[in-house]
Amino acid sequence: MGATKYANRSIPRISLAHFGDRIDEITSQLIKAAETDGFFSLTDTEISIPEIDAIFATSESFFALPDDVKATVPFTHKNVGWEKKSQIRPSTGFPDQKESYQLQFGENMNDKWVAEDALPGFKPSAQTFMKKAQGVSEKLMTCFARGLGFPDDYFVQVHDVSRPDCQSVLRLLHYFEVDKAGGPMPESFYRAGAHADWDLLTLLFQRSGESGLEICPGREVVTSFGMGDTWTKVDFKPGDIVCNIGDLLMSWSDDRFKSTFHRVKAPSEPDDYYGPRYSIAFFNQPCLDCTIQGPLKRYPEVTGAQFTKAAMDRNYAALQAKKKELGQTESMATATPAVPQVAASA
DSSP: OOOOEEOOOOOOEEEOTTHHHHHHHHHHHHHHHHHTTSEEEEESOSOOHHHHHHHHHHHHHHHTSOHHHHTTSBOOTTSOEEEESOOBOTTTSSBOSEEEEEEOSSGGGTTTSOOTTTSTTHHHHHHHHHHHHHHHHHHHHHHHHHHTTOOTTHHHHHTOTTSTTOOOEEEEEEEOOOOGGGOOOOTTOEEEEEEOBOSSEEEEEEOTTOOOEEEEOOOOOTTOOOOOSEEEEOOOOTTOEEEEEOHHHHHHTTTOSOOOEEEEEOOOSTTSOOSOEEEEEEEEOOOTTOEEOOTTOOSOOEEHHHHHHHHHHHHHHHHHHHHHHHTOOTTTOOOOOSSOTBTSOO
């Protein structure tokens, strides 16, 4: 495998300050970003740096628990709970080097909150942050609805977190430390292999100094698993939220907006960050019974449930192809995606 090719470019940085007065300007900036790289960062979001620091401290507290305690809230097909090294990307054929804990708003979480005596205050802390992330998401949804000619509340209504079938997820992520003394990691080793998210929009919270996120623009149709061949390292400023378009919005825009492949590269250079990496992703996923079709009707109308199933089927088919390429048996790699590959990423 040849060395990775990189391009020096930066993703747009968009301020949400004075949102009500600047909504037309912000909409124009978001649409341009969505039509090009599909990635952008947000500043002035009304989520403060201390609030971001607090949720990271909460996340670290969870991952510091013994595995047998975390295993009391195991991952389920409803996309909630804790998993460890179980997400296998079709781009690599091997498990991501991480663990994660998926949280939702509704009834799917009834028995998936870690016990209060194991981690006091975890549930209210996480729920407060989830509501803040939802507030930012709804501003973006309003702008993208306008850009596509839909009513302002079009996407907000079908991502209503008060509904019992709401599927939006806050995913706490912990990537494992890499032994620097072991030498550079091979090109095939990733903390999270290349993937595109399956949701409408992903909001990614990161900590300064914990590098690794890279993007690879070049995807033209949502039904294709392909990607370009040139990567870009994504930088951000403290307190900013890195966002990306998911497959759902790419489909809903008739491929006008781009759901871009991205990955978390393992450290390979002396100045890279080798320690444990934490990130937090908020995946905006629609209610199961909503109907999905772009204004140009490029793709058949489907429900939220049907769209997710089709995305999972594509992922499974791509994984089987990778397994065949690597000569793997069924027991060596299985398709058990932990979250929609949109978002659930970084």
